[in-house]
Amino acid sequence: MKFQYVIYKQTELEVNGRMADEICQLLVRIRRYGINSIPIETGSVSEFFTKHQIAPEDTLLIAATDQTLEEICGQPVASIGFDNPDLINEGLYQADILVEGFAEVDYYFLERIYQRKHQIPWHMIDTKRCYLREMTEEDLPDLYKLYEGEGITKYVEPLYEWEEELAYTKAYIKNMYRYYGYGMWLVKDRDTHELIGRAGLNNLEFEGKWILEMGYIIAADRQRMGYATEVCKAIIEYAKGADTGYDRLYCFVQPENEASKALLKHLQFVSEGYVWRDGKEMEVYSYLLISK
Template structure:
């Protein structure tokens, strides 16, 4: 059975503020039913055995459950049975470290179902679906996607202006694992896969990376669309959505693109997207044109 968030557990006693359940927590939990998520109150019984028994009685698995807690003991017990865990900083609970939590939140004003779902997905290695456009969606890649990338990169002209994949597949798989753990988890963005919304087929790769240019860390956008989908406006559609995402979520004030002078299609796309030429720079032994867009 495919993993999906179906249940949220909490211990009401850990969320009391002046003898009342925290209002934002209450609003969040009461709204989860509309997404098909059941909320289970542990009623003060927070041992591993209690949690497993509660889930068994309700008909849920640990693999489809997320725990919200404010005490280390509860978080640790949840973690040991495989639950995704979110720690709530309750000022009435002193001396907590939250070391067993997947993430720590100080309040629930901006926490909704989609926030919980993403923490759950990260716990279980489920790729995030980050951006949607009219014809595509962009999601994080997985190790299982490596073979499809080799197929795309093998098409004529694909690596004329980008670095090829590793010659050995085992090296590319190792790189992909490290990229997922370090880039996606810590930065919240990276190079994503571009998928056809109708059939889920991987049609390219696009996204954001950080790049050091002349002692400055800049945000860079890149893209690659497989041959069958080129010259149909997909690159413009995807890059426009990425630019909007960068404006809202990256924290950078401008976006850069680095293009070789001979890459005429990309130069034309950048002009259409509203990028402006700034200067030529040397990157890894290549002379590149740097274009920028104010976010």
């Protein structure tokens, strides 16, 4: 299975009798990534697959009618619904995502829609020595090994028992990653692909409002090597550029966790005092994401 084709019915993508330049340019640009764009000239989508001997699971469909989306019902085809102003009364509810135009759509946007369809984890951030990606159910054994490292659970909650953690992970992938596009990610060594940490962003209800929280764990054998600084700097830059809807980033640290407090101060977080959270006293740090 590999993302190789973008297919479409040209008449569905035409507005006022012609395809917009932004759509045409997109279909040309994706060729440099090895993606073939092929129009469905006649017949149904299923007939198109048979005629061209193309695997549905290698394909992303751009459609503007419910009829065309109905033609892929039950098939492993990623889909984008185009809200074409010339075509009224089209709900496009079966599409994986809806767009009103293609000015901001590029190869990476298409690739991520394809990955979501096939439950392929998104590669989120690269640093000098690491990369951060979404987790999957298959990552749980390595995650347990990470949490078994010396001192890891001194300042963070341990994982649940296996079945409960598995259920939590499934729900987290479905609800957090899919809805918000961010969350807690795995930190992997760029050379060995070894799991060396866990870090990312979470939405948290605090004092009656929702805030954006940064969390991080680095494996015991990788601590004091600058990995936490490297990873957290990258997450901050991601949070600045992502459309999260938040203007501040928060961290909660136990007062005796001197290493994390020093890291946050180095990253220009500001202490806002102490609160009680989950039965523990915590020092609250914040970072302004949007310059005033």
